[in-house]
Amino acid sequence: MGRVRSNVPAFPSLYKGLATTMNALWYAFASVLLAGYVILDGFDFGAGALHLFVAKTDRQRREVLAAIGPFWDGNEVWLLAAGGLLFLAFPKVLGAGLSGLYLPVFFLLWALILRGIAMEFRSHVEDAMWRGLWDIVFSLASALPPVLLGAALGNLLRGVPLDGTGYFALPLWTDFTARAPYGVLDGYTTLAGVLALVALAHHGALFLAWKTEGEVHERCQNAAARLFVPLVALWLAATWATYALRPDLFENLADRPLALVAALLGVAGIIGALLSRRRGQPLLAFVGSSAFLLGILVATVTSSYPVMIRSTLDPSFSLTALNAASSAESLKTGLLWWPFGFALALAYLALLLHIHRGKVRSPAEGEGY
Amino acid sequence: MSDPLFWHRVQFGFTIAYHYLFPQLTMGLALLIVVLKIQAVRTGAARYADAARFWVRVFGLNFAMGVVTGLPMEFQFGTNWARFSHFAGGVIGQTLAMEGIFAFFLESSVLALLVFGERRLGPKRHLAAAVALFVGSWLSGYFIVTTNAFMQNPVGYSTAPDGTLQIADLAAFLGNPWALAQYAHTMMAALVTASFVMAAVGAFWLLQGKHQDAARVSLRTGVVTGLFSSLLVAMPTGHLQGQLAATHQKVALAAMEGRFESGPMAPIAMIGQPNVAERRLDNPIAIPGVLSYIAYGDFSKNVRGLNEFPEDLWPTNVELLYYAFHIMVGLIAREVGHGPRSLERSGVPVVI
Numbered sequence: 185m186g187r188v189r190s191n192v193p194a195f196p197s198l199y200k201g202l203a204t205t206m207n208a209l210w211y212a213f214a215s216v217l218l219a220g221y222v223i224l225d226g227f228d229f230g231a232g233a234l235h236l237f238v239a240k241t242d243r244q245r246r247e248v249l250a251a252i253g254p255f256w257d258g259n260e261v262w263l264l265a266a267g268g269l270l271f272l273a274f275p276k277v278l279g280a281g282l283s284g285l286y287l288p289v290f291f292l293l294w295a296l297i298l299r300g301i302a303m304e305f306r307s308h309v310e311d312a313m314w315r316g317l318w319d320i321v322f323s324l325a326s327a328l329p330p331v332l333l334g335a336a337l338g339n340l341l342r343g344v345p346l347d348g349t350g351y352f353a354l355p356l357w358t359d360f361t362a363r364a365p366y367g368v369l370d371g372y373t374t375l376a377g378v379l380a381l382v383a384l385a386h387h388g389a390l391f392l393a394w395k396t397e398g399e400v401h402e403r404c405q406n407a408a409a410r411l412f413v414p415l416v417a418l419w420l421a422a423t424w425a426t427y428a429l430r431p432d433l434f435e436n437l438a439d440r441p442l443a444l445v446a447a448l449l450g451v452a453g454i455i456g457a458l459l460s461r462r463r464g465q466p467l468l469a470f471v472g473s474s475a476f477l478l479g480i481l482v483a484t485v486t487s488s489y490p491v492m493i494r495s496t497l498d499p500s501f502s503l504t505a506l507n508a509a510s511s512a513e514s515l516k517t518g519l520l521w522w523p524f525g526f527a528l529a530l531a532y533l534a535l536l537l538h539i540h541r542g543k544v545r546s547p548a549e550g551e552g553y
Numbered sequence: 554m555s556d557p558l559f560w561h562r563v564q565f566g567f568t569i570a571y572h573y574l575f576p577q578l579t580m581g582l583a584l585l586i587v588v589l590k591i592q593a594v595r596t597g598a599a600r601y602a603d604a605a606r607f608w609v610r611v612f613g614l615n616f617a618m619g620v621v622t623g624l625p626m627e628f629q630f631g632t633n634w635a636r637f638s639h640f641a642g643g644v645i646g647q648t649l650a651m652e653g654i655f656a657f658f659l660e661s662s663v664l665a666l667l668v669f670g671e672r673r674l675g676p677k678r679h680l681a682a683a684v685a686l687f688v689g690s691w692l693s694g695y696f697i698v699t700t701n702a703f704m705q706n707p708v709g710y711s712t713a714p715d716g717t718l719q720i721a722d723l724a725a726f727l728g729n730p731w732a733l734a735q736y737a738h739t740m741m742a743a744l745v746t747a748s749f750v751m752a753a754v755g756a757f758w759l760l761q762g763k764h765q766d767a768a769r770v771s772l773r774t775g776v777v778t779g780l781f782s783s784l785l786v787a788m789p790t791g792h793l794q795g796q797l798a799a800t801h802q803k804v805a806l807a808a809m810e811g812r813f814e815s816g817p818m819a820p821i822a823m824i825g826q827p828n829v830a831e832r833r834l835d836n837p838i839a840i841p842g843v844l845s846y847i848a849y850g851d852f853s854k855n856v857r858g859l860n861e862f863p864e865d866l867w868p869t870n871v872e873l874l875y876y877a878f879h880i881m882v883g884l885i886a887r888e889v890g891h892g893p894r895s896l897e898r899s900g901v902p903v904v905i
Contacts, residue, residue, distance in 0.1 A: 265653030275642025282631025
């Protein structure tokens with residue numbers, strides 16, 4: 185504290201500029217972790233939600249599990265790391281957001297617990313009923329998180345009744361209009377949730393199409409083809425609904441080139457996913473879908489900046505990257521090690537992708553998942 | 554019971570205790586897997602690699618449980634302790650964020666290599682992956698212990714203008730003396746758990762007549778490390794923790810020992826029931842002077858009792874703390890007592 189202050193008085197505006205830059209940097213870090221989480225855990229959510237349909241026999245289901253097996257645990261760490269980062273940089277946002285969305289957060293946690301258990305437990309016992317049960321659990325518990333995460337983002341964009349204490353509480357739903365009294369689920373946030381589910385199912389189908397061969401590969405290609413039109417329709421509908429609810433987000437676009445670039449990346453990504461899939465280049469199609477997700481998420485967080493949780497009662501109650509952050513000293517200290525650790529994490533991911541490159545085969549009984 | 558605080562504590566207490574069962578096992582297993590893999594590379598004998606492969610699978614199962622039960626724990630800082638997070642996030646957020654970024658990414662990536670990559674990597678690089686897994690899981694232990702150590706003995710912080718805590722000295726915060734002692738004690742406890750699980754499964758297989766070679770390896774490894782870690786968890790690591798409690802948490806020490814009256818030559822109670830209403834220890838069997846010695850290294854030193862402190866500083870549940878602590882100490886004494894016989898019966902040559 186003392187050190188920063190002593191440098192300040194001569195150039196107060198410069199200091200303020202630096203402090204704002206640091207908050208923006210941590211906002212960017214948080215966004216990167218959460219977007220990375222959606223792209224990475226997203227493909228195993230999608231694969232899980234679809235696996236009942238694209239993999240019919242036990243062998244094929246184990247092929248699906250072998251495809252996501254080396255990755256899902258590490259993918260979930262992105263959420264843990266994002267939680268840790270919010271704790272460090274924006275503790276008020278973590279506290280208000282998670283306590284305000286208490287019930288949906290616990291639904292999300294239960295789903296994450298159940299799908300982890302389902303994957304780990306299913307193949308340890310060779311029994312059709314046992315495995316069938318866990319397959320259904322895995323499917324449902326993989327479909328729920330995208331809906332909840334999408335709805336959560338919808339809540340942040342629509343706004344929640346944050347009051348002067350910095351906290352809020354929401355019922356699960358009220359009358360399904362995006363007007364007060366607000367609920368976690370209303371027309372708008374449900375649309376966002378369904379969009380997330382369809383987008384990640386499409387994403388997961390492309391991942392599996394890349395990683396598998398034969399029947400599973402064919403079915404995944406078909407699933408991605410069938411999901412494409414609903415995905416684009418939902419995306420356009422959600423964009424229109426967001427515009428109707430929050431025209432200010434789109435007015436920001438003009439002076440925020442990054443948001444514009446990101447939106448274009450999203451459009452290019454989804455077109456690339458379509459073309460590459462048709463040309464039989466599944467890896468490129470998966471990359472396109474990842475770019476689509478990255479693009480729309482970055483465009484969203486860039487046009488929302490600096491607001492993190494929007495108050496519907498009074499804009500001054502909103503929690504922002506500027507008013508909800510830890511002290512400058514804590515943020516500065518975090519800057520010493522966080523980028524280094526994040527670079528390491530990316531290196532591990534690259535190594536993992538490299539070692540597990542190529543198509544998977546269904547593992548022998550007693551090996552893998 | 555109508556106090557929401559009570560239910561928040563119950564919920565968080567359950568989450569944290571249930572979660573900890575898994576890392577407690579995996580942190581210990583990580584070291585034992587390295588031991589097995591080293592022997593596999595050194596001797597080239599299949600039984601070590603077989604045993605290691607089995608324990609990697611056990612590790613994987615429990616690591617996944619640790620991740621999925623750990624998420625609620627981290628999230629409950631937000632859902633249940635929002636104000637605490639806001640107040641202390643600038644400091645303990647450092648280690649919680651470090652744990653994710655330095656430890657969990659490493660751990661989850663190399664676990665995938667260990668489980669899925671034995672053939673692709675070959676024995677030596679597979680051993681390297683086991684070492685990396687050990688480093689990752691013991692790092693995560695350090696970060697989380699440091700977080701708790703700050704809550705026990707806050708160092709390296711200052712107060713920000715808005716009244717919340719901020720980090721002032723990262724090195725002091727990470728090198729908290731409380732954390733060092735607590736870490737050593739905790740990791741030895743993790744090793745105790747993993748050793749006993751490994752020895753028990755090995756013994757069970759031997760009795761069943763299954764997987765004889767891998768079973769014998771598991772049993773011997775578990776029994777030997779079990780004895781060493783049971784000794785180390787008490788001396789010096791547990792003792793160091795006790796001394797820190799005597800310096801920094803006099804009230805907690807008095808409650809752990811059910812000590813109400815102050816005085817020199819403080820006895821240690823082997824048996825006894827704390828009677829909080831009457832402020833005394835009922836039916837004690839005590840050894841005079843030992844508590845003074847444990848706390849301050851001097852039999853005659855004064856150890857202050859609960860009576861000296863206002864009741865609102867006491868732990869909420871003195872009896873629970875007293876019994877939990879005494880059962881823990883009793884169990885370790887029992888484990889150490891059984892050690893030599895277990896060694897002999899599992900075929901490890903010993904001279905008694």
